[in-house]
Amino acid sequence: MKNQMVRWIGSAALLAGFAMLFTQCEKTEQVTPLTEEGTMITERGVVATPGDVCSCLDANFDAESLSDEEIAALTLMREEEKLARDVYQSLYEKWDVQVFSNIARAEQRHMDAVLCLIERYGLADPVGDNGLGEFQNTALQGLHENLLGQGVESLEAALAVGATIEDLDILDLMQNIEDPEIDNKDVLAVFNNLMKGSRNHLRAFTRTLEKLDITYEVQYISQDDYEAIISTSLEKGEGLCGTGNGTGICDGNGPYGGNGNGSQNGNNSGNGPNNSGGNGTGTCDGTGPYGGNGPGNGNNNGNGNGGGK
16 A cells, blocks of 8 residues: 655645634534544434444445455554544644534544444454554654644644645545555445545635635645645535435435435445335434434435534
């Protein structure tokens, strides 16, 4: 696996003169509270736990043997998502700017999704009981200290750190997805949905800068890839196990849902090969714990409103 994780280019100068702050990740994103146990509470009051994501994966994807590259990628991405979460959480505590809190919650859900795969395949969890800012991967440990050290210098530098983290995260996910040795469908489904979230986070940071006539200078992905991202609208997920604009982890604007291919005759519902059709009440349909406003049109569908990223 080809990773550029340890490469860091200082970016504090990118935001010189930046005097305004952005208090929302996206106009449509709603702040979702977390319980002490780390579960997520939707706007409808339904508790969505990491275990529900695992159930979605188990119901829709066969477990396949992992290559060495897949094991390495899962191990890295588990801690890389933790790095993003930890930095954003610390920067929120420092600057009290809501964008960091919002995206820290999203990164926690990304961590949970990768953990589902780690546990599914019986891998050792590199996060374990490590606390905030603690990493098994020494390169990530150093990167965390570098990023946080810059982010606490000023709010401008903190926002630059946020954009750079998403830039880097997208690169590593792209390289993993393009690696021919990484081909398990469940792994690719999770990675693709994590990358959607990272693209949206990058859009949020860079569009804030654009309002101030400041252009973010790409550091990791190519300029062409960057332009393709920022020139398009915010993305909704592509139906890992559900569709609709509902709230929660497995549908709506979350990492596994949205108005994508998971409905009608798609692979994960309707008349698709995973046999998820029918008018039932599955985990991720309209009446399930990530529900929408109706019973859905198949076990993995639903027409909810709102969304959690």
